[in-house]
Amino acid sequence: MRYIAPLTGIAASLLLAASAHAADTLDVDVHSVSADGVGDSLGTVTLEQTDHGLLLTPSLEGLEAGIHGFHVHQNASCEPKEDDNGETVAALAAGGHYDPESTETHQGPYGDGHLGDLPALAVDDNGEASLPTLAPRLSLDDMNGRSLMIHEGGDNYSDEPHLGGGGARVACGVIEQ
Secondary structure, three states: OOOOHHHHHHHHHHHHHHHHHHHHHHEEEEEEEEEEEEEEEEEEEEEEEEOOEEEEEEEEOOOOEEEEEEEEEEOOOOOEEEEOOOEEEHHHHHHOOOOOOOOOOOOOOOOOOOEEEEEOOEOOOOOOOOOOEOOOOOOHHHHOOOOEEEOOOOOOOOOOOHHOOOOEEEEEEOOOO
């Protein structure tokens, strides 16, 4: 009986450590998107708070090979929506890039523009993305009520061409803590 109290204390410490770690990470389910709506699951992106910013670790498959624009968008939605021209656009309900300071400029994850620019997402020849990226100006606290967006093409982190040239929205995940 004299060993039960220390073992209970150790078990409680392990549970507290596990729950503290769980509070520092969040898995976001990512789905294909089109003008018809939200499609099949492509996997997850794990968000992890670090001393150097937000680490995003994708575990995705089914994407086109190459470099893709990767962003945090303002709203927690991946649903299609009509644009100003009356055309239904994939995941437009996610809104624009996350820009809490209203900078209205794209300068990449290390610049002084909006916070929505993430490092580009690399997809291998098998359509898989697993290379972690670091967003040094973001924290897990910034993410609740937002969405992660993957664009068709790359991103030059500037305002020209429009939104850095990323192109159509092809995959999206709603972030809810």
